[in-house]
Amino acid sequence: MIGKASVRGAALLAVAAVVLAGCGDSGSDDSGGGQSGALEGRGPIKFATGKDTSGNMQKLVDEWNGKHPDEKVTITELPESADDQRDAMVRNAQAKSKEFTILNMDVVWTAEFAANRWVEELPQDQFDLDNFLEPAVNTAKYRDKLYAVPVYSDGGLLFYRKDLLDAAGVTEAPKTWDEMKTACDKVKALPGNAALGCYAGQFDKYEGLTCNFSEAVQSAGGSILDESGKPTVDTQEAKDGLNFLVDGVKSGQIPQAAVTYQEEPSRRAFQDGELIFLRNWPYVYAKAGATDGSSKINGKFEVAPLPGKSGPGVSTLGGHNFGISAFAENKATALDFIKFFTSEEAEKSNLLATSQAPTRANLYDDKELVEKFPYLTTLKESILTAVPRPQAVKYGDVTAAMQEAAYSAINGQASTDDALKDLQSKLESLTTQ
Template sequence: MMQRRLYRRPLLALAFVATAAISLSACASTTATPAATATSDELEGRGPIQYVSSPDGSGAAQATIDAWNAEHPDEQVTWVELPLDADQQRQQMVQNAQVEGSAYTVLNLDVVWTSEFAANRWITALPEDAIALDEMIPATVDAATYRDTVYAAPYYTDGALLYSRTDLLAAAGITNPPETWAEMEAACDAVLALPEAAGMSCYAGQFDKNEGLTVNFSEAVSSAGGSLFNADGEPTVDTQEARVALDFLVDGFATGMIPEEAITFQEEQGREAFQSGRLVFLRNWPYIYKALAAEDGSSSVQGKFGVSAIPGLDELGVSTLGGRNIAISSFAENKATALDFITFFTSQEQQRERLALSSRAPVFAEFYEDDAIVAKYAYLPTLLTALERAQPRPKVVQYGATTAAIQDDIYAALTGVKSPEEALENLQSQLTTITAD
């Protein structure tokens, strides 16, 4: 058990929390008049282009690029690889945009950056007839839209999943996944009392001081019935619902039900902890499913885990809509080639191959209704449930400053530097100032 922290709250239930974000450091400027819907003829220039993205260990993106390059010898795509950390990715893209650099052509954007990049005219409006938007999950199209104009093509979508050690739950006499935080706590108590669970911890999410912390906190608030912003775009973090959510997190660390090491967890550290058998429950994205289910001996939980929707305070929790969009830099050359590449990159055929290689969730609705696909990727119906319950993140233009403020205050609460009350009061003040600019 961890030593209890300075600011102890009565433990109502373990915070098995998760996501919902706004994004990254260094705030960019505010509003700009949106462009009218583009047409394909307005995107001119053909020739080599650059695809700008984080690393992809699955090989899925590289396979798509290789397939394109084989068919387009005069319009080759070069992958410009950015850091794995999302904050650093955004920072480099913003820096290129601020100097109107042409080194980046096609940008792989977190869905929460799209409004910021569109408002600042860093990306170009896309012709809607070039992308099969009517065949995609509506929420993914909305995440690529700013002020009724489509600025990006949905690439893949994401919703939070709860990964559970179903073998240990069964051994403890538990047959159904938890739907509430109280049920989660009770399940942990039962499992951790088993001899075969010796040395394990209960739950982890992403609590390192980066975008994942913003995601986990905001989903906790949503799952407690609150929100980070109201319908008018005003911050609402100094509320009872937000206090309940943050108390859950602080108490989880204070009692050791969330292991101390989880304060350093990003997505991959959490995956490694669950895959090596150190956790009963893990909140993470669908992409880790393939690694957990690997039959090559690399996963100690192969055949021993299941997925379900995340739990909430009184009922199933509320995921946020994650994922990535693909956009064209306003300052790039060869935009006609870029549009064709985006159409190819986000096609159903490529999404099918990407699903097989990386478990990245497709944006086309029909994948979730295809019996053959669901038989192979059993988590898809659960993910669809999460996506149907997911709350879209507020389209705040100042994503950088917003997420930095959230990370600062929530991390301070989790590490005992601030009380939950102090953290939320200060965060409310910070977000009010940021969104007023």
């Protein structure tokens, strides 16, 4: 069942579409785009993506290449940071370069890339979108047209050391921030545990902080935008959410090192046994459960919904979509490769290899997969109730403002009141242009 949060998220998507429709440069002839309107041409293509940490992406590419020797795909790995990946893709588009063919885009980039005509519109009737998770499909559309295909979805999850909680007499995963703190105190009181960090997420000044900050606000009952599209961060609820992060760092519940964490450093800290609780994406499950000696906590952790101020928290909607560069050659090959990569077989293969969230809904009910990944039911609910980040043509400016506000408060450079007041003003300017 889809909860209130996803209804609110859907409303925000609709509002965002109205806001974007009023942007002066969203579809003008001088926007720098170059869409031909035709997906033609066959031959080799290049696939721009973040780091392939599992090797399964290359495995699928190799499978494609073996069957299509004249239409080979080459992976171009971009930097680890999502912000740096976006910058590389934007530079490629602004230069009208043919270097990238397929773009592995964060779900929140669709509006910006589509409005600037940096990616091609895709034929909706060639994809069985009814079989994909609806929130994931919504992230791939702009003005009701399809500009990408959802490949990976994502919902934030709470990874926790069940062995440590059991030893401390804590029988259930925490549902609230206070319960999490109490559990941490009990674990750290046991011999040898005093140096453990209680909780970490992704608090470096990058896109991950936008997600973590949004989740904190939402999990305190607040929102970034209301249903009419008006910014709502200068509120008590938003203050409570940001204070959860600020006070966590001040008290030491959140280790000081966490203000430098992106996804991978936080994942490594957890699987090296340095943390009791970690907020991260589902891909961590496979890494932390590795049996090759790379993880110190294999068999010692479990997964739960994110906690919130007074009950279960609300995730930010994450994930990635594949789009086709408007400036590329061999777009027909690119379209077929996306169909291959988003097939049920490929998505199941990827889940088994990486524990990343699939976008095909039926895989969450596959008995074999649920047995191997018991968290799938929790993950599906996290995705269905997740709230999207603000979709904006000038998303780079929006997320930069959110990161600046959260980071300055977390690091004691601004009070939460001042940070949120300034953010409110900046978002009002960005969403009314």
